[in-house]
């Protein structure tokens with residue numbers, strides 16, 4: 576089979592990105608992916624053992640990164656090139672490379688995972704990529720777009736726009752793909768992120784030692800959180816009690832109270848920290864340290880830290896979200912155990928075949944399941960829409976189970 580034909584055949588695989596079958600690695604932890612800006616690689620960390628287990632070459636200057644909710648695919652832009660690399664996490668290699676325009680910066684996935692927005696800094700536009708077909712389906716002009724924050728309702732994206740003399744947050748309506756509002760700023764915006772509940776947009780600006788808290792209902796700044804010099808990444812993650820700010824100058828992770836917007840505590844990390852993310856269960860934070868070429872792992876309850884050496888100038892980091900936070904169903908003695916599981920919308924479920932025979936996970940509504948799971952294999956799937964999902968084993972239809980997804 577020629578490679579062109581094989582590449583075309585791979586499309587339906589990407590379209591089925593809502594599911595993941597992970598073979599024979601039942602005890603491995605979720606993996607973290609770190610973009611090393613200066614050596615054009617992505618380091619892969621097994622978070623269960625705290626070690627780099629693979630290094631993936633990508634195009635020059637890995638910059639923006641996103642992970643699908645099921646943890647299967649990683650998107651990485653290369654701002655020294657014009658491409659987006661799509662990493663298959665089951666093989667830890669670049670599955671394909673997509674031309675998106677000059678010097679792409681930040682990326683963001685819509686909550687349903689169907690679109691990836693790419694800030695194409697060098698061409699002054701946001702590009703919309705269909706994650707199923709891998710085709711570019713639209714663009715919208717935004718001057719010097721840097722990072723993208725999509726509101727959790729999936730309706731609007733706030734883009735940090737770094738056009739000199741016209742610094743702004745450009746608000747893009749995702750349905751019409753137009754800029755519907757602009758929030759003018761006096762200083763260049765750096766990162767902007769919506770807290771997981773969508774109640775606030777947090778952003779940082781060059782030369783401002785504080786986080787700006789914007790109310791998306793009014794687009795007004797309602798609070799400032801004082802920080803050390805050069806705050807960069809800021810977010811309030813699901814499963815955590817505090818918001819977090821990566822502060823580059825002093826090299827620290829600042830935790831703040833999202834109810835009062837007051838600082839709570841600072842935890843020292845490495846040099847010139849750039850970015851942060853948290854584990855799916857919200858218990859552990861991971862920070863990249865661009866100045867010391869490592870990642871700091873922070874146990875949020877205690878503030879205890881550990882360090883993992885990575886490549887040269889690590890910037891972005893993502894962690895596979897679903898694997899650790901998902902509810903678990905064991906397949907044992909020809910039964911699903913427990914037979915019924917209740918989760919919140921957006922959470923995932925992982926099935927492990929702990930039996931001696933192959934089984935399957937087939938949904939009555941025909942949605943994506945596992946055609947066959949050998950003993951020792953696992954299958955995970957995220958559930959976005961509330962409802963009751965009935966499933967059975969295709970080999971042994973008397974084996975039945977149910978996932979109840981409640982609204983958040």
Ligand SMILES: [Cu+2]
Pocket residue numbers: 909933934935968969970971974
């Ligand atoms: Cu079975």
